[in-house]
Structure formats: structure tokens, C-alpha cells
Amino acid sequence: MDAGRLARTLSRIAHEIVERHPDLQRTALVGVRTRGVPIARRLVQAISASEKRVPKLGALDITLYRDDLTTMAPNPVVRGTDIPFSIDGVTVILVDDVLFTGRTVRAALDELIDFGRPSRIELAVLVDRGHRELPIRADYAGKTITTARGESVQVQLQEQDGCDRVLLLEPEAPAAKPKRGRK
């Protein structure tokens, strides 16, 4: 996916969200760190372009909720969760870059529920690459692709990586040329 496609995809997701949730007052977009956060922000910006009311924006760090923490292994940086509003009775749309096994979303759900009682939780992802290990699905998916398990999908965003694109990489080949935009 190149920058243009990415932008169009996000725009489409934003529209879908607005369609399904006319009452944006009681809606919040919560990005899952790290790349879910700029995506959520862009979605809010896209929505604000056409709507008067805008959903709230939050960020979720799921490091402390992962189900695969083991001792004696490198510890990922804890960046902190920032949800500066009550989520009771709110429709929360979790936003992430890639949906794969579903474990990140499971951790995000656990954490979100420790913050309050949302009326509804939905999931928006830029790319759904299959290989679910838990019964989790995306409500909004920018692009659904089939991948081999060993391959990796890398989302790069201007805010963090300096450019907008999605790469599908072969396994264990650091010097491999990334294939651009898989159909």
C-alpha cells in the first residue's frame, strides 16, 4: 500500500464509522500503541473534516497486559495509557495498524474494561492479515490480505517512520526488497 492508498483507506474507514455511529458524542477512538495512535488521530481528523461533533481520542499501552510476558527476556518500553475521559456508556472503537493473532486486541479489551464499562467496543484496523488465534474480528478493516505465517506486515507512518506505506516482508531476509502494495 502506498501513501495515496493509505490515505484513501483511512478516509473510507472514517466514513464507515460516521455512518454506523451518528451520535459521535458518545463515541471514542482509542489507538493501541504505538502505531494505532497516529492512525486513530488521523481518523478523528478525517471525521472532523465533515462532521461538527468529533469523537474523543485516547491512547492505550497494552504492554502490562500482554499474555506472553516471560522472565529473563527483554522488556518493552512502557509508554503509558492516556484516556482522559470516562468510558462508561461510551462506544469505544479500538484502533490498531495490523490485526494478526488477535492477542493484542484481547489485551486491549482487558485493559479497557479496567477503566470502566463501555456500552460497546468495536475494532478498526488498517490491515487484517488473517491467522487469528482467538475469536476476534475487525468491525472496520482497511484491507484484508492473505499472508504466510512467517511473513511480516509492516505499517510505516509519517509521524513515526517518515513515510506512509504498508510493506509485506519475506521472513528472515533483512536485505530482501520489500514488495510494494500487494493486491
Next chain:
Amino acid sequence: MSLFPHRHLLGIEPLAPAEILSILDTAESMKEILDRPIKKVPTLRGKTVVNLFYEASTRTRSSFEVAERVLSADSLSIATATSSTTKGETLLDTAWNLEAMKPDMIIIRHASSGAPHFLAQHCRPSIVNAGDGAHEHPTQALLDALTLRQRKGRLQGLRVAIVGDLLHSRVARSNLWLLTKLGADVILCGPPTLVPPGIEALAPVTHRIDEACEGADAIMMLRVQRERMSGGYFPSSREYHVRFGLTEARVQRAKKDVVVLHPGPMNRGVEIATEVADGPYSVILDQVTNGVAIRMAVLYLLLGGQSEVQA
């Protein structure tokens, strides 16, 4: 690459500046958990932490206990005044008995310098030093540093005065290591009888508190124990207060936004005047909150880790 590639936290001295910063940054990020409606995360679920306190300490121990519970670890506290130690059980036997219950971590406070190192050599769990003799008290220095950084935005280049009984103070040593490693300018002050030999290698020493307070960004007052008088270290608490006590006048010599820290509990009227202790410069409450956050960070960095996870 690991943020904190150590099994134990035995002191500040062995840590690299980047490792100290990763503890501070992690604590900063974890603070918000204490503001949530549900102050719990499942990170250390199923891990057991033993708090082995050979010296009485409500403050530090409860701080660790809260940190352990917030992270969902199982916590077991042993205050040895009431335990088998009074029956003459050695430290090693106590530790081995505890080890048989398979804890993941032992947090120890002990009157003998080197007790945590001793445990680390003979036991398998991760060991955290909650204060050993006159040697180190790493989590105290870390929470002091976090408090300073919050108030001042940085540690590098800060002028920090550490005043009091340097000879017997583990807090002074840990803070001295941490502040110099992170680039602060430390000045030490105390009566000559309470300045240990060789400490001038890390920071300049003065016996005049007015000089130490001059232009300071932060003043760290150390507790003076009354027993030091009977040990012949100084003649009376009156003279100590006059010559080395932090009075309002001395605080005025420091910068306008000076911060006064004290590891507690305070001897009002001896090392610190009551007006100063209760005044606007004091950051004691910040220190308490930061204490829990630092201890959560330490527990997470030592016991939490991860393998490759897919989203």
C-alpha cells in the same frame, strides 16, 4: 535489546546511566495506573514477591506492598522481629526456607551492608535491595531523582546539596551515585566526624552549610540519629542544629524554586527546622507517590519480560 539487563537491583553503583533513565521513564509511564478507577494491571499475575524486612520500616515496606498489588503479584511480608530470626535462625537459613516456597523475588532490608549481595549469591530469586546497612538504598535514590526531575525538568547540571550524617547514610551514597551518573553537580556537607574517607572523590565536601545551600536547586537533608551523640560524633543536637541544621535563612540562600527533600522520618529542630519541614519547598507527598511508581517500575523491569508477540 533489554532496557534493564540485570537480575537484581543491589545498588545504584553498578547501573549505567541509560539503565537508570529507563527505570525513571518506566515509572513515569506507570504512574497513571494509580489514578485509574481500577488500580490494577495483570502484568505480574502469578509471580510471588517476598518482602523480607529485618529493619522496621512502615514507609518503604508499604510502598513495595502497594506496588506489588497494583501489578497483581502475590505479596508476602515478613517482619523479622516476630519471626524465627529472634530464635536465632541465620539469614541464609531464612532465605533458603523462603526459597523452598518458590518466590520470584525477595526484597530485603537489613542492617548489614552486603546482605542483599549475600542472598544473591546463595539464592535463586531476583533480589531487590530495600536498604542494606550504610551501603545503598537504590529505590529511595530513584524516587528522589524522579521527584527532582518532575519539579525541575532535568537532572543534568542541577546543583544538589546533600547535608547531614554522610558517614552512616545509605540514602546519601545511593543519591550520590545516581546524581553524579546523571550529570548533576553535587555538594556534600556535614561535620568532619560524619564525613566518610574518600567520599570527596565523587563530590566536593564543605563543613559550612551556608556554602552548600548557596544557589542550590535542591537540598537533600539526611536524618541524624540521636545515638550519634553518644558515639561522640558531635557534642549536642543544639550545636548540630545551629551549625548544620536547615533553617529558613539557609533555604533563602538557595534558588527561589529550591526543592527540599528528606528521606524521613524527620528530627524536627535538629537537622531541619519545623518551618522548613512544613514549608512550600518540601516535596514529601510527591516522594511518596513516586515511591510506589518507582517500585512498580523496578518490579516490572526485573520480573516482566516478553518474547516475540504477534498482533
Next chain:
Amino acid sequence: MSGNLLIAGGRVVDPAQGLDASLDVLIEDGRVARLGEKLRAKNAERLDAKGRIVCPGFIDLHVHLREPGREDKETIATGTRAAAAGGFTAVCAMPNTEPVNDQAGITRAILDKAAAVGVVRVYPIGAITKGSLGEELAEYGDLKDAGCVAVSDDGRPVESARTMRRALEYALAFDLAVIDHCEEPTLSQGASMNEGPVATWLGLRGAPAAGEAVMVERDVLLAELTGGRIHIAHLSAAASADAVRRGKARGIRVTAEVTPHHLFLTDELVRERAYDTSTKMNPPLRAEADRRALIEALLDGTLDCIATDHAPHTQDDKRVEYDQAAFGIVGLETAVPLCLDRLVRPGLVSLPRLVSLLSTRPARLLDLPGGSLAVGAPGDVTLLDLDRRYVVDPDRFETKGRNTPFAGLSLTGRAVATVVAGRVVFRA
């Protein structure tokens, strides 16, 4: 217990006779009978000394055998076996046993035990004061008659100057040396290592070197006042060596010994080994400047001999927090390899000089038989192999004690045979 032994083919180094030559040594009835080339003997066992150094048996002036009273730490049997394994043919046993050796009866009991199970010669040292409590003098006459070769309250200093004065005066009557453990107790109270930057960083209370020097100066002046003989035990500080040097220059009868660990280690080791209690002893390991001063003092004759201060402890006594651990390390089995590897090999000390420090001088200091291979001398011999490797393995020590900071060290040079009264009591 005496034998006939022909030690053939070795290089005899005997500073007492100014000898350094390839000679055979014939021992008959436990005494040196002949020295010469290509000797032949009919009724003698033969000990092949080809490629070896043949020395008068080494004598350790400062050993704690722990018996009677603390046989859990060491016995006369295990301690003397350790001595033999280390190349020593005689040890002087310090009196801080339980009970303290302050009476002839206890001295005799020690000697009886040594005669029964001892592997090398044991020379008891009696106490300076009753119970080593520092107050009333012990019965030096009786102690000497029973077999004591000197008096000491080792383990403790003699705090009162008056008591030390009396001891020096009284000992003159029996021609006994007074051996003092120099330590000003009010300066070293509560200390578990040397005072200095290392103690500061480790948060441990330290004893300043001045605490030892203050007592050494005192003892030198008292020796001058009384004309008595004072021997400074385990000297560890530069300032102490300085006091001894000045005393000797003034003709005062002061002598001093030094341990191998003080010659080769410093207080930095406590930090390096992270509070390992095998670095804890009294007097403590000192600063590098002190260590260098000790080497100099060894070379210029200020220090008269090397003695180990062998102090075995049970594992329980050492496997505790640093400030609770017992003071002391073992030394009988590591002394000779250390000295050969760290003094002789690098050329700091010549081989004859080392033999003098370990044999000739100790014998002369306390008027002990031995220290020489002259005809008629006791048939006590230490055989050295300068090139044999010795790896310090506490689990294979003869001593009961395992407390050594040298564990795992690989050294070059060791004693490969020990002979007492013509009998081989140890072979490597």
C-alpha cells in the same frame, strides 16, 4: 619417630651456612649427619631430589590449631597435616584456644596431643595474661618449662601499656619474646575491614591503619624502656613498618612478621568479590600503598619473616553477613606457592632470601631448633619444585577450613615433599 633418609640429587639452599650448591643430604636418627656429593647410605630410605630445591624445613611462627576447644574448626591432627602439605616442618601454635593456653598443664596437653597425632613439630606459644584478658600476667616460667617458645595474647591486643611493660620486663627473666597483636580497640570497634574509600563505598565500618601503628609505636617504645624483646604479629600497615624500621635503627629489640595475604592483596578485593567473607581477617587487607610498603619492608629487612596467621573457621562462621562473619583465612597450604609464584618468580626476592624468611629467621627469632641443615641440626627438610603447578582447590585442603580468597588461583611452585626428623611426612 626418627628416621634415616638420604636426600639425593638436589640443590641445597641453606642461608644459615651460606650454602647454595648441588649436594646430597644424609639424615641419620632424625638429625643431619652429612652433606656431600654422591653420598651413599646403607640403612637409609632414599628421597630423589633431582631438579628440586632442598631447604631447611620451613617454620610458621603464627598458626591457630584451634585445639583444645574448637575442634570443629581444626584439630592438631588436621592442622599439622595442612602444615606438612604446605611444606612446613614446624608450626608455632597461638594460645587463643578454649581454654586459653595460659598454664603449663594446657601446654603439656597440647604437646602430648601433638606427639600422638601431630604430623609436624608443634611449638606452643603461651598467653601473655591469664585468659588473655589483659590484666594479670601468666606464669611465664612454668609455661617455658612446659615447652612454650614465646608469649602472646594474639587475637586481642594488650590494651594496657602498663601490662605490656610488665610483660616485657618479666619475660626477660626467661628470655622469651612477647608477640603483640597490635590494634587500638577503640579505633577499630565494630570494624570489619580497612578504613578507607572502599569501606566508604561498601558502607562497612573500617579500622584505620593508624589504629595498628599507634600500638606498634607504643610497643617499640616500651621495648626500649624495658630492654625486652617485642615481636609484632601480622604487620599490615606502612606506618607500622616505619615504626619498626626506626626502632631497629635505634637498636631496640623489635622484630616483625608479615602474612602472604597482606603482601599480595588489598582492600579492593572486598569490593571486587562483593562482600565475600573470605576477604575478612584481622588485621584487614589494607590499601595498595600499605601493600607496597610491606614489600619494601620485606626487602630492606624491616620485616624479619613470613608467617601465615592460619585461621581456620567453620562454614557456618563464614557464611553469614559480612559484619557478622568471623575474622580469618587459612594459609598453611597456600603460603609457599604464593611466595614462590609472586616473590621469587618475578625476581622480587631471591630464593635463598625466601628460605631465610621462612626458615632461618623464624628459627633464630624464637631460638627454635632447625632453620639450618648444618650437621647435627634436626633432620627437617622442605623440598621445593619451582616449576610445579599448584591450583588452589579448597575442597582438597588438608585443613578443615575452606576460607581462602585464593580459591581457583593457579600458581607455579610448591613444596613437593616435607621431611620431619628424617621421615617423609608429605609427598605431593
